[in-house]
Amino acid sequence: MSPELEAEIAALLADPPADPPADPPADPLQVIAEGMIVPAAHHHALATLLKAHGYGLYVTVAASHWPQEKASRKEPNPPPERFEVATVLRNPTAPGAPAFWWSVHLAPAEAIDSIVDLFAGADWQEREQWDLVGVVFANHPNLKRLMLPEDWQGHPLRKDYAIDTPHAPWR
């Protein structure tokens, strides 16, 4: 990643988001690095910026569910329930074809902006993450289940989804 792009990303993230989240991530990474935590309000702008700088190959999106853990002596105030959405983009033309991924932390009812308008490939990938993990992608044109039947109850990759959850038999 070039220093100019790093500076632009830093400038983008320095802007206060128009709609500040009620519960900002506890420890946002200050360096531009793989796996950095980005506020949800900056997600779409960051993808736009990266695409304009050659990161045009859509790689993948991976959502994960983090339920609130029980308070323990080690962690008296565990962080509240959250979702983490990691987005990976790649620059296929730069030397080394670097991939860059960042993470967005969401409260349970919070939605993340879809990037289907930038990357047509995000369509099915975001549908799959909604289907399996239950993260809502705002402005997605067709947020329907992809892998599971349309009448499936629940989102199986959530940590609170028991593996033996009863469900209606497949027709």
Added chain:
Amino acid sequence: MSTDHASTHVVTPWTALTPPPRVDPYVDLSEFEADGDLMVLNLGPQHPSTHGVFRIKLVLDGEVIVKAVGYPGYLHRGVEKLCEKLTFANITPILDKNDYLAPMTSEQCFNMALEKIAGVEVPRRGRWIRTLLAELQRIASHLIAIGTFAMDIGGAIGGGTNLFMWTFRERELILNAFEELTGSRFHYNTSCFGGQRHDLPAGWDLGVIKALDQIERRMVEYADFGTANPIFVNRCRGIGVLGRDLALELGLSGPLGRASGIDHDLRRDAPYHCYDELQINVPVLTAGDCEARYDIRVQEVRESIRLSRQLLAGVPEGPICSEKPNIGPTSVRVKGAPAYVAIEGPRGELGTFLIPTDKGTQPYRMKIRPPSLHAVAVVEHLLPGNNLSDAVAILGSLDPIMGEVDR
């Protein structure tokens, strides 16, 4: 098959194809459906050209497709959820079943993610063997892609199933070599945390060289079956042209991307294993049609044969694994920050996004980035505007593996 297609189709110069304008996959057809102009046709899920179980709902205006909606998921087995319940040592055999035509690369990708998080380095001989097996696996996988595509387009390649049978015969040679090495023909479980499980047996390379000679000799004929065959060219040239921009946006990086002019190959651009010690020629075509997607695979097989010979000639001495052999399901412990690792599978970028648990024995979340899911997502953009008879050719040229699409 459409009867008027071959006569009306104008054969254009191969490199001068312009992609059709982008289509809206969500085009609203409600006003047409009311007066019965359009017909809905389900292609699949049990259709030979879907290479598994994949359903496409086609909305047809006469012979022309106006809208295509893909429905994957018929083979969804919940692999990612299952992996969260298994220990790291137990996962490799599960991943063999994902891309069942190229299990070697699936298991290598996962173990590379573990090694990256744990900071473990694989010994040079282990990496060398992984490189060699990945290239042999690419040959085997592309042979199936070539053969099944020939079957999909039916009579265009001398009787349809001839080439299919012949490429299976050649692939058998590589499967025999893998069987001699690992004891199994498909689900090898030979890659493990820190290196390889099985060392090359004595004299193994002689058999592989003989097999490579035979495959190379036959590949000349198979290439001619395609690009030197006017019926094949009429059937494939200019059909399903995929533009470079759309291919990038959809995340097509493998042979599909390279057939559309994306000069990108992770083996050359971001070398892993021992690829930095090799000179790799990456074939790139600009046409982006079905013929280019066939031809690129033929060229890649030849390149992989060349690389395999080079690899066989210089296998270094030393250990094949840097870790102790697995003695139990919890013997692999990996702790650290999440990581994304990608390798160049036969179908494109195969990636693993892995978050280990705090204890370091299981994945907390594991996302597999299957190249085939991105490949089948193309149909909604590529099929509209084409004839129904071309839908099968386009789908066959994408070479999707439903095992890794649905996972």
